[in-house]
Amino acid sequence: MKKLKGIAASPGIVMGRALVIGSEDISIPKKTIKESAIPREITRFEDALTKTRAEILNIRDKVTHEIGKEHGDIFNAHLLVIEDRALIEEVINQIKKDRLACDYILSQVLKKYMESFLKIDDEYLRERVSDINDVGRRIMRHLVGTQKMPLAELKEKAVIVAYDLSPSDTAIMHRRNVIGFVTDIGGRTSHTAIMAKSLEIPAVVGIEYATREIKDGDVVIVDGSGGTVIANPSLIEVQKYKQEQTRYDEFNKALKKFKDLPCITADGRRIELSANIELPEEMDSVISHGADGIGLYRTEFLYMNRVDLPDEEEQYHAYKKVVSRMGPRPVIVRTFDLGGDKFLSHLEMPKEMNPFLGWRAIRFCLARPEIFKQQLRAILRASAHGKLRMMYPMISGIAELKEANQLLKECKTELKSKKIAFDEKMEVGAMIEIPSAAITCDILAAEVDFFSIGTNDLIQYALAVDRINEKIAYLYEPAHPAVLRLVKMIIETGHSKKIWVGMCGEMAGDAVLTPVLLGLGLDEISTSPVLLPEIKKIIRLMSYEESQEIARHALTLTTGVDVVHFLKQKREEILKRSRSKK
Ligand code: PEP
Ligand code: MG
Secondary structure (H helix, E strand, O other), X not given: OEEEEOEEEEOOEEEEEEEEEOOOOOOOOOOEOOHHHHHHHHHHHHHHHHHHHHHHHXXXXXXXXXXXXXXXXXXXXXXXXXXXXXXXXXXXXXXXXXXXXXXXXXXXXXXXXXXXXXHOOOHHHHHHHHHHHHHHHHHHHHHHOOOHHHHHOOOOOEEXXXXXXXXHHXXXXXXXXXXXXXXXXXXXXOHHHHHHHHOOOOEEEOOOOHHHHOOOOOEEEEEOOOOEEEEOOOHHHHHHHHHHHHHHHHHHHHHHHHXXXXXXXXOXXXXXXXXXXXXXXXXXXXXXXXXXXXXXXXXXXXXXOOOOOOOXXXXXXHHHXXXXXXXXXXXXXXXXXXXXXXXXXXXXXXOOOOHHHOOOHHHHHHHOHHHHHXXXXXXXXXXXXOOEEEEEOOOOOHHHHHHHHHHHHXXXXXXXXXXXXXXXXXXXXXXXOOHHHHHOHHHHHHHOOEEEEOHHHHHHHHHOOOOOOHHHHXXXXXXXXXHHHHHHHHHHHHHHXXXXXXXXXXXXXXXXXXXXXHHOOOOEEEEOHHHHHHHXXXXXXXXXXXXXXXXXXHOOOOOHHHHHHHHHHHXXXXXXXXXXXX
C-alpha cells in the first residue's frame, strides 16, 4: 500500500484501476516488427503523412482567411517539413533496415534533425526547430493518437494517472469511464482542476511522483476532497474509504434540500448564487444544483480540441442554447480567454517564457479583432434569446476596456444595419483579475455595468504565485490579508460607482470564506455547481450583520493562516445552528 499526498482539486471519493499515461515528451516504445510487417508499417507512416499534410493545408487556408496571409504562411514552413524527401526516405529506410515501428523511428529522426538545427549558427534555421517539433507532433497524433484518444474513448472505467493533463484533455474525458484522475504537477486553480470539478470527477493534482509510484492496473483510491491517493490499499483502508464515500454521498444528499430555496440571509439580504461552466453540456448540473444563473461561461473551451476556429454561426448557437435553457436567469458569457494554460493546436501562439503574463485573453483578442468580432457578434445575437450579460477577461487598464467596447459598438452597428436582433441593454462587465485593474477600478467603472472578481488570477498576480505550480501551492492563499483588502476595495469602489460586483474565481466556492465575502458586500457568487448548495446553506444560516462583523474581524488579522483558523471556528458555530434546528 502507498499513500500519496497532493492537492485536493475536485471533491469526491472513488476507487478504481489506474491507467497510467505518459506526458507528450515521454519516449515512444521501441517496438520491433516482423519482416513481413514492413510494407504495412511503411504504409502506416505514409498514411499519417498524407493525413497530416491535409490537416496543415486546411489549417493554413483557414488561418489565411481568418487572420491573414502573413499568419497562414507560417504553415507553409510546416508543409516544407512534411514534404522533405530526405526526412521521409530516412524514416522508410530505417524501418526496412532496423525493423522497428515507424513511430519510434520517426521520433528518433526528428530528434536528430532538431538537434542538428539547434547547433547551426543561424537564427532563422534554429527557429525551424519549432516547426519540426510541431509537425512531428501532428504526425505522431495520426500514428499513435495522443493521450486525448484513450481519454475520449476509454472502454472501461479507470482512474487516469498522468504527469499532467491539459484543460483540453480534461474537457473530453468521458464522464462515465474516467472516474477520477491524479497528476504529478498542477495547482488547485489550474483549468484542469476547474474542469474536473465541473465534470464532477474527483481529482488530486500536484503529487510529485504519482506516475512513478502508481503502476498501470493498480487499484487506487482517489480522495479528491482530502487530496490523498492510496495505491493498492489494504482491506482496512478500503473499508475506511467506503465509509468516507457514504458520508460524502449523504452530505450531498442532505444539501439537496437547499436546491430550490432562495439564497438569502436570515435577515433578508439576497445574494445571487450562480454557476461557472466551461461547456454547454454542464447545464444539467447547473439546473440540478439550483443556480440562480451562470456567472462565468468560459467560452474558450469551444475553441479547443478541434482543428479550426468556431465561426460566428456555431458560437451563436452554442450561446443561444445556454441562454435559452436558463430562461429568465442571467448568463454571463465571458469572451474567450486563450493563452496561459489553455491553447489551440492550430493557432500559432508562440511559446512564451511566462504564458500567464503573456499574450492572453483580451490581449490576444484586441490583436486579432477579426476573430474577436466574430465572437462579439455571436454573443450579441444570442442576447436576443434571454438575459445575457457579457464580460471581458484580463483587463489591465481603461485603454483596453475602451478598445474592446469600441469593437462591441462596431458589431452592434453592423448587426443593426442588417436588422439582426440583439439586446440593446445587454450588460457589459470587466473581470477584475489583475492588480492594476483592481487599483484603478474606480476608473474602469465608467465603462462597464459590473465587475466580476477573478480571484484565480488576481491571487497569482498579487502574491506572485503561479496558480499551477504545486511547489509553491502553500503560498497561494485566498485568505491572505492582501487579497482580502483587494476584494474589499473592489467591492466598495464598485458600489460607490453604482455598479454591482460579483466573484467568479475559485475563492468564491470556498465555503469557509463565504461569511467574509458576504460581509464584504459581494452581490454575486459564482462557482462550480456542485459547491453551490453548501454555500447557500451557510448564507441562509447567518445574518448579514453577523457576516459584516466576521469580515471586519478577519481584516484585522495579519496572516492568511490566522484568517482561515478564525473562519473555520466561525463556520463550526454557524453549522451548529442547523444541527440544533433538527
Ligand atoms: C479567474 O481568474 O479567477 C477566473 C475566473 O478566470 P480563469 O480561471 O478562467 O482564469
Ligand atoms: Mg482568470
